Every structure is written in C-alpha cells, then in structure tokens.
Amino acid sequence: MPVTITHADIADLCCGSVFLATGGGGDPYVSQILVEQALKKHGAVDLVPLADVPDDAFVVAIGEVGAPTVSLEQLPIGTECLDAVDRFEAWVGKKITHIVSFEVGGANSVIPLIAAAAKKIPLIDGDGMGRALPEAQMMTFAIEGVRPTPAVAVDYAGGATYFDTADTLLYERQIRNIAMAMGGMVFTAEHPMSAEEARRAIVPGTISFALEVGRTLTRHYGNAKHVEAPLRALFDRSDYGILKHLYTGKIVDINRKIVGGFDVGEATIESVGGNAPAMKLSIKNEFLVATVDGRVVASVPDLITMVDHETSSPINSERIHYGQRVTVFGIGCPPHYRSERALKVVAPRAFGFDFDFVPIEKL
Amino acid sequence: MRVGIDVGGTHTDAVVLDGQDVITSTKVLTSQNIKDGVVNALDEILTASGIAHNEIDAVMIGTTQFTNAVIQRRDLAPTAIIRVALPSGELVPPMIDWPDDIAAELGRHVYMIHGGRTYDGFPIAPLSDDEIDKVIDDIRAKGIRLVAISAVFSPSDPTQEEYVAARVRARFPEARVTPSHSIGRMGLLERENAALLNASLLPLAEKVVNSFAAALQERRIECPFYISQNDGTLMSAEFAAEFPALTFASGPTNSLRGASLLTQLNDAVVVDIGGTTSDIGVLQDGFPRQSNIAIEVGGVRTNFRMPDIQAIGLGGGSLVRNDGATIGPQSVGYRLVTDGMVFGGDTLTATDVAVAAGYADIGDKRKVAALDASMVETAIAKIHDIIDNGIDQMKSSREPVPVILVGGGAVLVSRSLGSASEIRRPEHSGVANAIGAANAQVGSEAERIVSYRRIPRETVLNEMTAELTSGLVQAGADPDTVRIADIEETAISYMADESTRIRVKLVGDLSIAKRRNS
Incomplete structure (x- = not known):
C-alpha cells in the first residue's frame, strides 16, 4: 500500500536526509521551502514501495548535481526538476510512470517531490545510494549496469542540455562540467530504468526510512546520549542493520582544501576530559574513513555521521568548526554496496586509501 | 580622553576613558527621545570627572535601539524589495520565510526582475530598463520611500545592484535605497533580509543618530562620534544612519570587548552571569569569536557576523533542587530580591547557597545559616561544574584559558575551574558595554568566490587587502x-576548477586613538 508524503513531513525528511548524507549533501533550507510550497499547492505525493512497482513501469531518477554552496546564492527557479521531466518525456517520447531520488542525502531526497507533485507521478520509496556519495559511478544504478542516459540537465536560466552516452564515467565528467558552466548547479532527469532494472538497482525503503530518522531526531531532540538508543533501535531493524556509537568529543582541528573539485580534508576530534586517543575523519565531501589511534573504526561505503552533541542535529562537513562538541556514529551500508562489484567503486581503495573495506560490524 | 556610551532599552551607561584607564562611569535611565538620557549621562560623567567638553577626543556610542525595534516590531517603515534574479528564484520570492507580524510592518512589497550573475560572473539574464522603471513607478505610486535591492552574487559583482539603485534614485529622488551587497555576505535570502530590515530602519536611524548629535551639541562636544557595530569595530555617524542593521549584535560584542579592555586580556572566555542565564563568549585576539550559523533577528534569518554566544541556564536566581544536585534552568529571575532566602523569601536559589557557603555577602546570611552543609557543598560543586562545562564547550584550545567573570551573578564562582587557567573579576564590569564601545576599532571585510587556478591566491589577497585598506583609511583608520x-x-564542494570562498577582514585603530597613545 502506498503511503503519502505531505508538506508536513518535509522538515523531518530533510533532517533525516542530512543524517544519512554522512557529512555531504549541503544545507536543504531552500529546497525545503520549495518542496513544502509544491506539496501545499499540488497535494500529497504517493510513496510507492519498490516491490509494488508494476512490470510496465518506466522509472527515471531526479536530482541536483553541483555545488550546494552556490545554490544558496543563486536560487533555483523552483520548476527545474519538473522541466527536466517534461523535456525528458518529450525527447524520449515516453511517459515516466515513477520517479526516484538519485540520493537520499540533503536536498536530493526532497527535490524530486516537486516534479512528482506537479505531474502526479508517484515517487518510489528508495534511491540510488542509501546515503550520499560524490560521483555518478558510485550510484547503485551504475553498479547494477543501468545506462546513465538519455539524460536531461536543466539550469537556473531555464536552459537544458541533453546527454546520450553509455559510459557512466564519461557521463560524470560531462555532467560535472555542464554544472560548472551553467552556474554551478543543474537538475537532472537521468538513469531511465525498466521495472526489472529498478528492482535490481534501487536501494529500497530509504525515503520512508529517512523520514523515520528525522522524526526520531525531532521527537528526541536533545543530547546525543539520549537519542542513541532510539536511533539504534531504528537502524537495527533496517537494511542498514547496525548503528554504532563511535566517538564523542570536541573538534580540535579541521583542515580542508580543494583537490580536483572536491572538498578533501581531515577533522580531528578529542575526547573531553578523558585520555582516550583522538578520532580522525577523512573527508571527500562526505566522511570517508574514521580512525582512532591509527585503527580504522568505520569506512566507506559504511556511513559515518556526525551530530551536534547537545542537540543531535546532523552536521554537514562544510559546517564543522573548531570547538564543536560532537558525537560520531557508524552505520552499516545497504547490502547493495557489499558486493565485489560495488566495492570496486565505493570501497576505501576507490578513494585512494591503501586498505581493504572491513564491514563495521567486524570492527 | 574618550567617552563611551551604551544606549540600551532601559539604561544609558557612560564612561570616560583616559587611554585604557576608566576615569568615571555612570548609569542613567534611557529617555523616550534618546537625547535627554544621553545628555543626563554626559552631565554625570563630566561633573564626576571634572573634564571639560573640549578635552574629549572622540565619543563612541553603542545602542540596542535598532535590535529592539525589530524584536518589538516597532518603528519599522513600509519597505519595498527589488530582487534582480529572474528567472532564478522565481518560486522562492523575498520575505517567503518571514513571520507574518514583522512582514506586515514592512508590507509585502515584493518585486522580482530579470538579471543577476552566476558564481563566475556570467549574466543570468539581461537587465531591462523598462522592467526596472515599471517597478520603480509602482513603488512610487504606492507611496513607499524605502527600497532594498538584491541581486544574485552581488557580493562578487555589485554592478547590477548599483545600476538599479542609481535608476531608483534618478527616477524617484525621495527614495532611500539599501543595496544588499552593502550590508550582507554570500547567501541571497539572508542578505536580502538584512537589506530589507536595514531599509525599514532608516527613518528610525535618522532620528536616533540625530538625537546623539543633538545631545553632544547641547553639551558642546564637537569631536567626531562613532557608533559601534556587530563585530566590535566602529562606524561613523553618517554610516550608521545609512546602515542601522549593522548594530544588531553590538550589545554582546561591546560587553566582550569591554571585558577585554578591563583585564587587558586578548584571548579569554568571558562569562556574563545574570539572574537567569550565563552568556558565554570567547575573545580571540581581542575580538569576539563569531558564530557560524545563520542568525535570526526577531525571527528573520540574516547572515550578519555575530558573536558566538552560548547561553546556559545558570544565574543568581537559579532554583536549587534535588538536595543541591539540580541547579536551574528555572529561575526566580528579577524576583530574586524578594523570593531568594537571603532576601527573606522562601525559594532556595544559587545566590542563597553561595551566601551559605560563605562565598558571597548578599542580603541576610542568617536566613541561610540553617541550610544543610552537605547540600550546600553539593550545590556549590554543581554550579562550578555547570560553568566549567559551559566554558569547556566554548573555549578554543584544549589547555585551560583565562576566564573573565562579569555580571551580577559572578559571585557564584568562588573556586578554581578546571577549564580556567586564571579567573578575573574586573571592576566596572557593570558598564562593560560602554567601555567596549569606547575601545572599538574600525574594521572592514570583503568576500569573494575565486578560482586560484585562474588567479593566484596572493594576487587575490593583495587586491582585497588594498581595497579594504583604502576603505578603512576613508573611514578614519590610521594606515600604519x-x-x-x-x-x-x-x-565550494562538488565544484571543479578549485573554487574557493575567501573572506578577508581588516581592522585598524582610529587616527584619534593613536595620537593619544603616542
């Protein structure tokens, strides 16, 4: 049975999405305003479980590619993703039956709802990552062999670029450069999927799960110590399987620089008052690896999430600053990322680290 | 000789400083017309110090009048906003997230026109003179004289905002304009909010600044006077009349700066312990550490640089419960002087346990003589624990730091704190705001998004420093x-070409202050 998402759900969905974004994703403030407006205007959106997607479905992924910081200055028109859907349908000559978010992280969890609401197209309860990751080839769509195109990117001036390439790495390169050329941010309709492909490639249940995470954080607003138990209960019975408290302490160093168009850096957290060794977090937009005393305690593709210790609000990597008191959680990744094929593109070695992935439950 | 004045909602404080020494200080009531309160304060300090009106080199004024106007929704004039951004931002119009009560004060006179630039300077859409003029005529027809203007990426390239502003002034000479790049940083919504609040405060600003000028004139003080702004630096009276919103956080800023001057400490944690809460702020290099988050003023999101202040629920009136194990956050507040036990009431407060422990001499200590000693010990330990934790969360290094205690509740801290390398309790801390105002510097900051691959970092820094320096010297700073x-x-994450947001801030002493010191 489909459930519906209404404007009243969006604040919690945004909060939960930032939690699952593992430091990436950007501030969803403007997206939240836009989506709440769209849902008030057009009504609720049906959220369809992946298992209920019919055999004749034609699924397309929607999302924002580029620099979230730029979008805080250059606001979207607000109809780009709807425009992308219209242009996609006109170009391909086929009606989209289901929309899916390409990542459940920050703004991208909610942006597809604008098109879904306006076009009365149901949203699939799932996404292409189960978290946030920086590049297209890291999506489960790509890992499961879904062709990235035909794809349409719509920019803030209402213009569009059409893509027709079979190679995901090439697509990533093209879309990244188009995003740059078109003001730093574009909205895409991409990765068209048949029902069979969708069932294979989509990480199921992540939108409703993000909503549940957000609701839990809202309901238990306060110290991370008190939120940990309800969060653990939630993750234990999900596909993520496990949520572990990794560290509580104070940011004593944050060091970031840009390498190849990404934030690359390291944060150091020290325990307050205790003598425990410090935690180090490696960052490439998202948190990739957490070590304590040189020992890896969690690594990509498992999720590493930082929250403000006093309020349990999830913290975006761009907002880390000296002296913050934080709690870091490690979370198992969705099963999609545990295969050999997936680990080739999302494990620590894919990011240049010289060690193999060890699942968080074995650390 | 410098005079510092703090014009609050209730009290107007004034101090006379000779170099760094406090000669005299006073606290009088703020008057309805602002001017009389300032005149009264001036009379008090001139009489007490015996200095003549012509011995004063500069007057520095801090005021919460504009913050209070926004919070209380009063004296805000109807204001129009022209946003230069279409087609971008169409569904996220100006004032979209404002509380209705304050939006109603300004009226939702929202205009969106085509234009703006991308992060790298490319035009989003061409400007149209016809479109601009139609908007101006409509604003004029409505009888609105205050206009805020925002454009996409105007902090990187202000030319479009300036063009529209010039057209407004030419076509509608009675209008007063606040272009957003002149007041805010990156972040269109927040910057445009700041411009709107500022424009709506312009009539009040004129009145307040004129009141200051009239008060000084009445006492024949003819030296220049300055208004303190959010970051602890000064602006001229003319500038303040144009940018009243830049005073929004000057209260806590001046308090921190005052604590720095009174102790001669440049790096310390300042704890202002009041009746209900303690405000903890951090001095870095003599200035308040700034907050990283979007700051709401009266429910409106802005991105002003404001001091990072953490309020914790501990003050002189905090309730002591649970055999001393729980202190606050509930407080008797201003009723401490009637409800507290040492004042004859029957509510056990943090002040009562401090008196019982012999650490403070307030009220009648016999009233707390019968309190259980172990309860008192538990409560005193808990109070120190709460303050210690608050300081620890705010301080900027692992090592213990100097701590400056100000405010009426400072007596609650009587023992050493693990987070504190030393504890200072300066004299005159009741007028720290006025002292902070008198001790301010001039400062200026700028922000750009650049690609160091295209322009070397050093070139960017040199350009920005040169521009800021000339602005500062114009504002009265000594170039040396x-x-x-x-x-x-x-x-900027996810973006290739190594784009970086760089923000540079320069400060300098006022020429006048330096002449005195040398």
Missing part, C-alpha cells in the same frame, strides 16, 4: 595600524 584580522577560505 591597519592589519589583517581574519582570512577565511571555504572550498
């Missing part, structure tokens, strides 16, 4: 004292 106070660089 101008220094870089802060450089902040933020990578």
